[in-house]
Amino acid sequence: MKKKDLFYSIDGLRLTKTDIDYxxxxxxxxxxxxxxxxxxxxSINGKPEDFECKSLKRPDAYRLHRKFLQDRDSSLGFAxxxxxxxxxxxxxxxxxxxxxxxxxxxxxxxxxxKILQNQIIEYYLDSFTVQESNSTAVAAGWALDYTxxxxxxxxxxxxxxxxxxxxxxxxRPDLARQGIVEKRHSLCGFRVMFPxxxxxxxxxxLSTPYDQKxxxxxxRRANILGPLIRYSREINPRKVRNxxxxxxxxxxxxxxxxxMQALAGGQNYDEWFRLNRISMDEVKKQRDIRLGYSxxxxxxxxxxxxxxxxxxxxxxxxxxxxxxxxxxCIADGSDTPVVEEFIRDGYGNNDRIKxxxxxxxxxxxxxxxxxxxxxSGDYIAxxxxxxxxxxxxxxxxxxxxxxxxxxxxxxxxxxxxxxxxKYADPNFKPDFNVDLFRSHNYxxxxxxxxxxxxxxxxxxxxxxxxxxxxxxxxRVFEKTQDIYHIPKILYHWRMHNLSTxxxxxxxxxxxxxGRNAIADHLKRLGIEAEVKxxxxxxxxxxxxxxSVIGQPMVSIIIPNKDNAGTLKTCIDSLFKVNTYxxxxxxxxENNSTDSKTFSYYEDLESRHSNIHVLKWENGFNYSSINNxxxxxxSGEYLLFLNNDTEMIKPxxxxxxxxxxxxxxxxxxxxxxxxxxxxxQHAGVVIGFGGYAGHINTGISADDAGYMMRARMNCDYSAVxxxxxxxxxxxxxEAGGFDPQFVVACNDVDLCLKIRDLGxxxxxxxxxxxxxxxxxxxxxxxxxxxxxxxNSEVSVFQDKWKDILAKGxxxxxxxxxxxxxxxxx
Numbered sequence: 001m002k003k004k005d006l007f008y009s010i011d012g013l014r015l016t017k018t019d020i021d022y023x024x025x026x027x028x029x030x031x032x033x034x035x036x037x038x039x040x041x042x043s044i045n046g047k048p049e050d051f052e053c054k055s056l057k058r059p060d061a062y063r064l065h066r067k068f069l070q071d072r073d074s075s076l077g078f079a080x081x082x083x084x085x086x087x088x089x090x091x092x093x094x095x096x097x098x099x100x101x102x103x104x105x106x107x108x109x110x111x112x113x114k115i116l117q118n119q120i121i122e123y124y125l126d127s128f129t130v131q132e133s134n135s136t137a138v139a140a141g142w143a144l145d146y147t148x149x150x151x152x153x154x155x156x157x158x159x160x161x162x163x164x165x166x167x168x169x170x171x172r173p174d175l176a177r178q179g180i181v182e183k184r185h186s187l188c189g190f191r192v193m194f195p196x197x198x199x200x201x202x203x204x205x206l207s208t209p210y211d212q213k214x215x216x217x218x219x220r221r222a223n224i225l226g227p228l229i230r231y232s233r234e235i236n237p238r239k240v241r242n243x244x245x246x247x248x249x250x251x252x253x254x255x256x257x258x259x260m261q262a263l264a265g266g267q268n269y270d271e272w273f274r275l276n277r278i279s280m281d282e283v284k285k286q287r288d289i290r291l292g293y294s295x296x297x298x299x300x301x302x303x304x305x306x307x308x309x310x311x312x313x314x315x316x317x318x319x320x321x322x323x324x325x326x327x328x329c330i331a332d333g334s335d336t337p338v339v340e341e342f343i344r345d346g347y348g349n350n351d352r353i354k355x356x357x358x359x360x361x362x363x364x365x366x367x368x369x370x371x372x373x374x375x376s377g378d379y380i381a382x383x384x385x386x387x388x389x390x391x392x393x394x395x396x397x398x399x400x401x402x403x404x405x406x407x408x409x410x411x412x413x414x415x416x417x418x419x420x421x422k423y424a425d426p427n428f429k430p431d432f433n434v435d436l437f438r439s440h441n442y443x444x445x446x447x448x449x450x451x452x453x454x455x456x457x458x459x460x461x462x463x464x465x466x467x468x469x470x471x472x473x474x475r476v477f478e479k480t481q482d483i484y485h486i487p488k489i490l491y492h493w494r495m496h497n498l499s500t501x502x503x504x505x506x507x508x509x510x511x512x513x514g515r516n517a518i519a520d521h522l523k524r525l526g527i528e529a530e531v532k533x534x535x536x537x538x539x540x541x542x543x544x545x546x547s548v549i550g551q552p553m554v555s556i557i558i559p560n561k562d563n564a565g566t567l568k569t570c571i572d573s574l575f576k577v578n579t580y581x582x583x584x585x586x587x588x589e590n591n592s593t594d595s596k597t598f599s600y601y602e603d604l605e606s607r608h609s610n611i612h613v614l615k616w617e618n619g620f621n622y623s624s625i626n627n628x629x630x631x632x633x634s635g636e637y638l639l640f641l642n643n644d645t646e647m648i649k650p651x652x653x654x655x656x657x658x659x660x661x662x663x664x665x666x667x668x669x670x671x672x673x674x675x676x677x678x679x680q681h682a683g684v685v686i687g688f689g690g691y692a693g694h695i696n697t698g699i700s701a702d703d704a705g706y707m708m709r710a711r712m713n714c715d716y717s718a719v720x721x722x723x724x725x726x727x728x729x730x731x732x733e734a735g736g737f738d739p740q741f742v743v744a745c746n747d748v749d750l751c752l753k754i755r756d757l758g759x760x761x762x763x764x765x766x767x768x769x770x771x772x773x774x775x776x777x778x779x780x781x782x783x784x785x786x787x788x789x790n791s792e793v794s795v796f797q798d799k800w801k802d803i804l805a806k807g808x809x810x811x812x813x814x815x816x817x818x819x820x821x822x823x824x
Contacts, residue, residue, distance in 0.1 A: 005033035006102045007065055008095065012180060013105070015091075015116045021083050022116075024051075026093060027180055029058040029076040030104055033068050035097040037281075043092045044084055051082035055282075059275035073279035079180070088112050121145050121206050121213045128217045130196055137196040139217055141189070142172050143206050148185035151206040151213075155194045158201045165194035166790045169797065170690030171804050174818055187690065187797065187804060189818070193786055270422040272824055273414065273489060278392045286322035286395050293402055294325045297394055297448065298377030302367030303332045303385040308342045310386040310494065315347060317388035323395040327377060329354045331370035333361035365460035365468045372459045379409075380459075381448045382469055386494045388416075389446070393490040397448055400484055407453050407482040411446040412814070413491040423492065427707060428812035428824070430715075432483040435659075435762050438518055439712035440541045441470040446491040449476055466510030467517050474521035487813050511540050518542055527662070534711065541708050543766055546658030551582045554653060554725070555635030559588045559616075559625045560643045564600040566772065571604065571611075573647035580653040583639075584610045588629045590620055623737030623746045626721075630731060638731055640747075642722040644772040648673070652767035656725045659713070659762050666730045666759025667751050669719020671710075672771035677701045680771045682710045683763040684718035684748060686800070686808040687817040691793045692718060692748045695821040701768075706822035715760050716810045717803070721747030722771050730754060744789045745796040752800055 008030035016023045024042075031037060042049045056077030062069060080093070091112055093105040107115070123143035130137045143151055155163040170189035175181045181188055196202065206213040278286075299318060303311070318328050332339045332355070340357045347353045354374040358367065372380065379397075383389075397409050414426040429442055436442050447469070457475040464471035477483070511533055519531045528547035556574065560567050567587070574585065585608070589601065601613045614632055616625050626640055637660055639653065649655075656668045672681035682696040682705065696705040704711050724747060734753040737746045751761045797804060807813050814824050 005035075006095070007031055007033070007061075007068065008104050009061065010105060012122070013115060014122060015088065015112065017116060021085050022088060024080070024082045024084075024088075024091070026078075026080040026105070027056075028078060028104075029056075029061045030078070030095045030102075031065075031069065031072070031076050032095065032097045032099065032102060035099040037095065037097055039096045040078060040080065041094045041096055041101070042080065042082055043090075043094075044082075045086060045089050049082055049084055051080050054079040055279075057276055057279070059272075062275055073277070073281075074275040075279035075281060088116070117211065121151050121208060121211050123151075123206055123213060123215065125204075125215055125217075128219055130219055135195055135197070137194055137202065137217070139190075139192040139204055142175060142181075143190060143213075144181065144185055144188040145208045145211065148182065148188075149208065150188060150190070151208045151211075153190060153192055154205045154207070155192065155217075156203050156205060163194050163196075163202065165192055166787050167192050168690055168790045168793055171687050171817055173807070173813070174816060184805060187801070189690065191689070269414070269424060269426055269824070273423045273426070277390060277489070283322055283391050286392060289322075289395075291323075291398055291402060293405070294323075294398065295378035295401060295405075296376065297323075297326045297379045297381055297397065298372075298375035298451070299326060299328050299381045299383045300368060300371040300375055301328065301330045301383045301385050302364055302371055303330055303334060303339050304361060304364075304367065305334045305336060306339055306385045308338065311339065311342055312346075313388045314383070314385060315343075315353065317391070319350075320391045321389070321394045322392055323398050325398075326394055327352045327354060327375065328383075329371045329374035331356045331358055331367050331374070333358045333363075333367040333370075335361065363462055363465050365462040365465050368460045368468065372454070375451070378451055379448050380451055380454050381446065382472075384445070384493070386496070387445065388492050388494070390488075390490045390492075393446060396486050396488060396490060397446075400486060404484075405450070406484040407450045407480040408476060409448040409484045409486060410443045411486040411490040412488055412812070413445045413493055414489050415495050416492045418494055418496040424495075426489060426814075426824070428487070428489075428814045428822075429485060430812060431485045431809040432481075433715045433810060434477075435544075435760070436709070436712065436714035437473075437477070438521075438542075438544045439714060440708065441467070441473070441514065442707065443473060444469070445493060447473065453479055464513045464517050466507055467513035470514050471517035471520070474517055478521070478524060489814075514540055515542055518544060529658075538704060538708060538711060541712055544713060545655065545766065546662065548580075548654055548658050549661055552637060552657070552661075553635035554580065554583045554637045554639050554657060555630075555633035555728075556583055556585045556639045556641050557588065557626055557629040557633065558585065558641050558643050559590055559622065559629075560592070560597075561590050561620070562592045562594045562597050563643065564594065564597045567597075567643045568600065569646050570641070570643055573645075575608075577647045577650050578653055579650045580657065583653070584612070584634055586629045586632060587611065587613045588616050588625050589613055590616045590625060621739060621742045622721075623739045623741050627736040627739070630728070630736060633728065636728055637725055638728055639723070639725045640721045642771065642773075645672070645723055646770040646772070648770060649766065649768040652769060653725075655767045656764050659764055660725050660727060664758075664760055665762055666726065666734075666754035666757065667719060667761040668725045668767075669716075669761070669763050670723040670767035670769050671763070671765050672720070672722060672769050673701050675770060675772055679703075679705075679710060680773060681720045681722065682765070683714070683716040684720060684751075685811045685821065686717045686748070686752075686803050687811070688821070689793075690804070691745065691796055693821065694720070697821075710765065712765050714763055714765075714810075716763050717755060717761060717808050718748040718751035719761055719763055721750070722773075723767070723769050726750075726754070730757070730759060733757060740795055741792050742788065743785075744792040749796060749799070752803065 010028040012027040014025045040053055042051050055075050057074045058077035059074045061076050062074035089109045091107040095102045095104055125141040128139045150169055153167045155165045157163050168191045169187055171187050172189040173186050176183040176186045202217045204215040204217055343355050358370055412429050415424050417424050453476055456479055460468040461471055515531050515533050522529045530545045532543045534541040604611045614629055616628055659665055660668045674680045679696050679699050681694050684692050685695050686692045696710040738749050741749055816823055
């Protein structure tokens with residue numbers, strides 16, 4: 001809405017009478033042209049009323065009115081909550097600016113009475129679509145009542161008859177970020193599916209004991225025009241060249257898939273970052289905050305012939321920090337006086353900037369160690385000479401330390417393209433992930449470590465120059481697991497013509513040093529493993545192959561019903577492809593009817609002494625079937641395997657077993673490919689669809705995925721039991737699969753139970769299989785199967801509501817869980 005030079009929108013207005021008071025909630029955005037916002041004021045019955053106001057970023061409003069906002073940031077939104085006891089007759093909300101007061105809401109007694117309710121249901125219908133292929137309708141959105149409870153949802157047709165439907169509730173963290181709901185109530189999204197008839201109209205009924213809402217369902221179709229326009233704006237000659245090279249290398253089909261993924265991604269990162277970084281108002285507020293614990297943070301930097309422009313930005317971003325208890329320690333090994341003169345002339349009088357000109361260049365490790373010798377802080381932070389920080393970087397670090405003085409803190413980061421002046425390649429990191437770290441240095445910057453730890457480990461070792469920070473971090477992590485990850489982009493790695501970020505081939509020695517850093521770390525821990533560098537173009541990425549200790553038996557458990565040909569493909573690969581021989585195969589027969597199946601069983605048992613057919617005579621229950629088979633297993637390790645899988649890589653079981661023998665590991669999952677060699681499984685993230693979802697699905701077998709994670713071992717919250725290895729002792733400790741999960745959720749539930757016991761769940765990118773997926777049991781395509789699936793998801797949500805609310809620690813909260821994987 002525009003009123004002269006006032007722009008605003010009231011997105012939500014809710015006035016509720018509770019048993020003890022009245023509660024007002026208002027959300028929206030507002031700004032006045034050429035005037036700074038100073039706050040809001042609320043008046044009830046003509047008298048000022050106290051309230052809580054949460055400032056929110058509103059990139060949607062920012063993009064719509066960018067030309068009026070000039071240099072302002074996107075913090076235009078507000079979420080206001082007020083509790084009061086006097087019955088409201090009139091109500092007004094105003095925006096306070098540097099030039100005066102502007103009224104946003106003014107309600108008369110009649111208008112107040114109209115919005116006042118005892119138990120209001122708040123809702124929004126995001127979409128309603130009809131799938132003509134199977135006559136199924138899907139309504140998606142969110143709904144909850146004043147108490148944060150999900151209403152009951154039902155569907156009626158045009159004659160008023162109830163239509164059989166299934167309802168699944170999903171997590172909506174986007175609503176919490178916008179201040180529309182509290183974070184603890186974010187499991188308020190819904191997806192309702194029901195059979196529909198062409199041309200008929202339907203209504204959705206939202207019900208609580210105190211209120212009811214009726215929503216007319218009208219089909220809404222997605223529009224691809226917006227993404228196409230956004231994508232076209234990003235086209236430049238370099239992208240055209242890259243696209244052509246990708247097309248030649250991967251073919252038309254994969255090129256088309258990549259373009260569709262780009263279109264689905266929506267907004268570009270540079271825009272996302274600028275709209276989501278700290279606002280200038282927040283910077284001003286942070287400067288006035290005094291923290292109870294204010295440790296000194298020493299930033300250590302080695303310079304070598306650094307350009308003055310980069311020095312100015314590097315130092316300037318430290319001077320601009322909202323947290324002030326820092327020191328910048330610079331050791332210069334340059335062969336010219338340029339750096340020394342620049343720093344002495346520009347910053348010689350600043351006591352917090354410590355500078356030392358070295359009498360020679362001691363290399364990156366020697367120069368960094370010289371900078372460290374200048375440090376007197378409680379914490380040491382590693383900083384590169386041509387990078388720069390966000391103004392709230394050190395404040396965010398210090399804020400974390402108020403509740404616990406962690407030994408290590410690291411943040412998210414991105415790259416800054418010096419030629420385009422745009423931010424790119426965000427590294428949205430998981431919480432500490434040891435297997436990912438042993439695959440490549442995903443942490444890099446910003447890395448902060450307690451000075452006491454550094455005194456124990458020493459700083460940089462010149463043997464690893466080029467990957468000296470990688471080696472240093474390994475030695476730190478060998479001393480402590482007290483690690484905290486700040487999921488915010490607070491560090492910018494500059495890309496320019498001389499940087500590794502711009503030209504990864506420029507420093508091959510760095511990658512050799514990285515491999516040595518991993519290998520020596522494992523040796524220090526007494527872990528037998530071989531470290532290999534991944535082939536071009538996966539620079540700085542490694543395969544850590546753990547040696548199998550001894551020849552323990554692996555019991556392979558395969559549930560089966562009919563489809564002898566499918567099972568034969570699986571079994572043949574275990575004998576003809578597989579190189580690990582100490583296995584037994586337990587086939588669990590479950591209600592087959594085809595005589596060919598039983599003939600095949602007899603043939604297998606007659607030819608192989610290590611194959612046994614067990615009979616499960618009850619109805620299908622994936623959890624119970626596998627628990628039953630595990631009781632008969634002789635192996636120290638259990639490999640749960642679908643009958644519609646086929647081993648591709650001969651050492652797949654050896655790879656999984658090597659990982660699984662580590663005492664801290666409880667589950668190992670494999671990389672599974674569809675028949676067309678695109679990815680079916682490369683890890684599972686909790687939260688998608690109110691439950692969990694596979695990531696990297698649909699990319700080609702050789703694609704890296706987000707930040708190369710599809711090609712490297714890493715830890716996740718869960719993996720699929722289509723191919724999953726578990727130490728027998730850990731399986732028993734966790735109580736096996738939960739039988740209440742008949743078809744769905746059982747593998748994710750088991751992984752979460754094992755994680756609760758303190759074990760890791762590892763995705764092994766080098767154990768590679770085909771998974772022809774659901775050939776035996778079929779897809780969830782009938783109403784009965786959909787009902788069963790949603791029922792099991794509901795049980796899962798009750799059991800694991802904490803992780804659904806908090807978010808998956810092996811993902812990153814900057815990714816939007818309501819969209820596709822790795823989308824922000």
